[in-house]
Amino acid sequence: MSETTTVNVGTRKSPLAMAQAELVVKALQKNYPSINFEIQGMTTTGDRDQNTALYNFGGKNLWTSQLEDRLRAKELDFVVHCLKDMPTALPDGCVLGAITQREDPRDTLVIKPSLVEQHGWKTLADLPDGSVIGTSSVRRMAQLRKRYPALRFQDHRGNIQTRLRKLDEDPNLTAIILAAAGLQRMNLDSHISQFLESDNGGILWAVGQGALAVECRADDERTLGILRTLEDKQTTLACLAERNVMRTLEGGCSVPIGVETHWVDGKLRLRATVVSVEGTESVETEKSEVISTPEEAEEYGKRVALELVERGAGKILDTINAVRQPPNST
């Protein structure tokens, strides 16, 4: 019998996803030098379908469900995802085996290089009225519309490299919004013009943004044991709280919920906002509490969400959900 065990690692096939899987494998390889980790990249529906509106897919998660099918079929032992792309409810038999240490969770503004050169623009505030921002995220659009009603928006898809190329080539575009984490993991952070946050005229980030999640079968004790060595406690507690804000509001990845979490003096500060698609209505809240366990983190997220509801988030979300088409209805 062979001494080496092979562990099959699944991920999407985009350059970012492959780089992320390699980061996770590299960390595990240190702890488990005799295991042979084999990365298998897979093109998912989300990668293939760049045209259908992202929210028109109903129950099935575009980026994760095909990988989860292969996980449950035991063709894969674990799957590396961006936590941000994972639904708050995992399929039966699948669990989060670990959430690793978070990269910078903020969104960033990337201004077209030729415009930076020409005008010296660096921030959202520098952009003239009518500037066109490329993004397909309703969360980013809604928050930006609220703060900068004179900006305009254009649908913008593709992997990071494609998006940067389209920014260069499309004469209509002034700038795009990308997560800092993806750019940093690909060594493309030199493109960043401004890191966005609620305190600098920017926006709040997406639930789970910047963190990697490793998913495995709930009954696979061996893999769970291996993955436990990857876990970052502060990231995990912050992300569990963020995810329960989302879960309680029953928003998928396509609703305009923004969050920010920071550990300040031993407490977890959680800011959250819900903004209408047009940016005309919004509610927000902020709390700061000592959080020590996953249960406390989830309960905390739930309370923050209920406070948003008390302030009117339910009405904003109902309006958004009412105009959505069910899948395959057209």
Ligand SMILES: NCc1[nH]cc(CCC(=O)O)c1CC(=O)O
């Ligand atoms: N939906 C695409 C996606 N999913 C996760 C990231 C960024 C990396 C991360 O959050 O870990 C991105 C790209 C982006 O939003 O710019």
